[in-house]
Amino acid sequence: MTLIITQTDNVTSVSEDGLTDSYTIKLNSQPTDVVTVTITSSDSNQLTTNVATLTFDANNWNDEQTVTLSAIHDSVAEGNNQFSIINTATSADTKYNNLSTSVTASVGDNDTVGLVITQTDNVTYVSEDGLTDSYTIKLNSQPTDVVTVTITSSDSNQLTTNVATLTFDANNWNDEQTVTLSAIHDSVAEGYSQLSVTNTATSADTKYNNLSTSVAADVGDNDTVGLIITQTDNITYVSEDGLTDSYTIKLNSQPTDVVTVTITSSDSNQLTTNVATFTFDANNWNDEQTVTLSAINDSLVEGNNQFSIINTATSADTKYNNLSTSVAAGVGDNDVA
Structure with missing residues (x-):
């Protein structure tokens, strides 16, 4: 049978x-x-x-x-x-x-594992000016156990997130959860950067365990390199009669290494300064340092002239190395023929 x-x-x-x-x-x-x-x-x-x-x-x-x-x-x-x-x-x-x-x-089966990322306008951009951005994440299928997604920035000194982990389970796996990104506002001129946020799943569900995907994030910088010169009344004038003048100098952003600024007169026989170099670093880059100018009192009838003081930076910070700016200085003569 x-x-x-x-x-x-x-x-x-x-x-x-x-x-x-x-x-x-x-x-x-x-x-x-x-x-x-x-x-x-x-x-x-x-x-x-x-x-x-x-x-x-x-x-x-x-x-x-x-x-x-x-x-x-x-x-x-x-x-x-x-x-x-x-x-x-x-x-x-x-x-x-x-x-x-x-x-x-x-x-x-018609289901697949995966972390589903949705970016606003398909891009993620933040800036040090305070502009934030976000993306959402959910699972592509229902897990058999709790899935914890760890959110990690590729450079936490430049880019941060509002959450460190997200949890998904059999009930909320299809619910989008939001990750908000912010740029770290510092004083260093890094320039525009592209970083990433990595989303890594851990779970007793072996199909989801160690699953990972990343989101590229563009980070805008609001700092620029530069030597900031401030002149008294926006002009600098000295004379052989003993009239001196001064200007201040500081950096426009925090350097990544020591910056030495060398002060050079275009004609040291006519115009001199009280200092030859200044040093700036991560601590004092924003502190104004003063350069005092004096005319050389000679007996020659040169007439009034204009010279310049050249301020040249040298540094292992390549953005500041060889940066230069000059200050025009009028020099009055006290000699007559």
Whole structure:
């Protein structure tokens, strides 16, 4: 005594996309009593049938009855799997009682794991002027355990986020959670930079564990290099009569290394300064330092002239190295022919 199974094309395949399949079942011989065939899925969370039982008797034992199989459409990324449908007969006909056979069914999954990132206008831009930006993150499928996503900046001295971790589970996996990015406002002229924020998942769900994706973030700087000169009344004038004048100098932004500014007169026989060099660093870059100018009192009738003081920076900070600016200085003569 047997249960005769006939599969379409000798295989049975279904998928979560809605593809169903079927097989037929009948008895191999006429039973002496009613035979009830119970149809059972090996995993009813993944594979189901349209009928739970079929009944055969002395009249219909040779009639094929159809069992239709469907995949359970869920949101979990299980991957493609194989399950079975067990067909078990019970009957007062002892030859058929407890007779059993199974059908193997392939089940295709339509879910994939992934971290879904959505950027505003598909770009992320922040600046030291206070402009922030954000992106959202959610999972691509329902996890089988809690997923913790750790948010890490590639340079936390330049770019920061409002959250360090996000948690997703079977209930909120499809809910977008927001990460807001901000630039660190410093005084260093780094220029425009492109950094990234890495989103790394850890979970007991092995499909999500160690999954990672990054978001590129453009960071605008509001600092520039420069030597800032401030003249008294916006002019500098000295004379051989002893009139001196001065200007101050400071850096426009915090240097990454010591900056030495060398003070040079365009004609040291006519115009001199009280200092030859100034030193600026990360601590005093914004402190004004004073250069006092004096005319050289000679006995030559040169007339009034204009000279200049050149201020030249040297530094291991390449943005400041060789930066130069000059101050025009009028020099009055006190000699007559």
